[in-house]
């Protein structure tokens with residue numbers, strides 16, 4: 805499996821503990837563990853300022869719980885980073901050009917990178933990135949979050965993907981609270997001709 809834009813998430817360490825062959829790629833990988841820890845701290849500060857501004861009551865408590873999980877995950881990542889880097893579990897790289905051969909992975913994931921609150925990719929960049937994610941996948945690509953993409957943007961993206969010979973599918977997923985999120989995932993496959 806490949807996780808693209810894995811950041812300070814614990815996905816790769818958790819997967820490798822389950823004996824899944826996994827690689828995680830991020831532009832930050834290759835930095836020292838101290839630099840990564842500083843990025844993590846800056847990210848905590850930015851997200852908590854945003855949450856305090858936007859949320860109140862139960863929603864704020866819910867967000868704080870998610871943040872605690874995220875911090876614990878970041879600590880698991882930081883503890884694994886140096887040994888994982890030596891074992892090629894963490895590789896430096898960035899979309900739109902990934903350092904892998906065609907069809908290298910059974911499953912490719914890309915979460916909170918191309919779409920979502922902090923994503924900074926325009927539609928053309930998203931399409932180019934989708935092409936690259938599918939190039940390195942022998943099977944499917946899963947991209948999220950997709951549920952908040954406005955309808956007009958969603959329809960335009962789906963039409964452009966189809967024009968590229970990609971078969972997109974929108975699917976539900978499960979969030980950090982175990983709740984089903986309808987239309988939370990964009991799944992990509994090569995279209996059969």
Ligand SMILES: C[S@@+](CC[C@H](N)C(=O)[O-])C[C@H]1O[C@@H](n2cnc3c(N)ncnc32)[C@H](O)[C@@H]1O
Nearest residue numbers: 808809810811813830831832898899915916917
């Ligand atoms: C919000 S974090 C998401 C981390 C993780 N995927 C998750 O869902 O918890 C976004 C990550 O995307 C990475 N990123 C930014 N630009 C990227 C690019 N062009 N290609 C791949 N990753 C990128 C950032 O370095 C950051 O670690």
